[in-house]
Amino acid sequence: MYNLLKGKKGIIFGALDEKSIAWKVAERAHEEGAEFVLTNAPIALRMGQLSKLAEKTGAQIIPADATSVEDLTNLVEKAMEILGGKLDFVLHSIGMSVNVRKGKHYTDPKYDFTTKGWDVSAVSFHKTMNVLYNKKAMNEWGSIVALTYMAAQRVFPDYNDMADNKAYLESIARSFGYFFGRDHKVRVNTISQSPTPTTAGQGVKGFDGFISYAEKMSPLGNATALECADYTITLFSDLTKKVTLQNLFHDGGFSNMGVSDRVMEHFIEE
């Protein structure tokens, strides 16, 4: 490994199990010399695999519902106490649509579910940055990353209201990123990741067809969770100090494709 994060301190949201993108980021950050606190919603902690990761990476766990400013304030204060100073990196790896979970179609959602999913998946990023910004919790040249998906720009019918949540999330990254850059020299970016077989990913209807379509469409194939973690590490490192306000596609080239030979094969009539 390269010691890319040696001496850096951070918070990692959203590791649920070994498949989670955040889980891989924590493992890679540990390998690169970072110290961090792990957090997830209290209910996810009760489902209980995170302690395994905490043990492996020497991290402490602080529960926080990312929709609660009170929880987030406690999290940031405790993290700075535990880590002995300000933070250099934060990963927001959180997504959940109640409409998807309850099988409500995009054209006929339950709007209470829409609001809840928007709060968890998008506004939680604003709330997190609000607490970090106002507590001056980030070191200069720190880096904040949230994970997103290309349904924010293009139509993927079964992604449901998560498409709208991701568009909102990406906009928050730009808007808050301006103030964070101007006032604290902190960068804020989103990584737009390939479909990935995790708990959140597999919750999307038709996921198997969808992931294999993306695989065939992308010249480099889909990016795995571990590859996403590697990319995230570069954004936390000092090698990307002037990258900010960006939505960065990490998808094997999918986002710039029209059609590929491997997809065409399915449509050529003999």
Ligand SMILES: NC(=O)c1ccc[n+]([C@@H]2O[C@H](COP(=O)([O-])OP(=O)(O)OC[C@H]3O[C@@H](n4cnc5c(N)ncnc54)[C@H](O)[C@@H]3O)[C@@H](O)[C@H]2O)c1
């Ligand atoms: N899996 C994919 O195909 C894919 C593709 C692109 C982007 N993403 C994004 O990557 C991120 C991580 O998802 P993942 O695929 O690793 O799945 P995951 O299910 O492992 O992670 C989602 C996490 O969100 C957490 N969460 C939900 N509600 C919360 C709350 N109120 N407070 C705090 N945490 C809460 C869950 O406990 C879980 O740890 C999400 O933003 C997701 O939308 C996933």
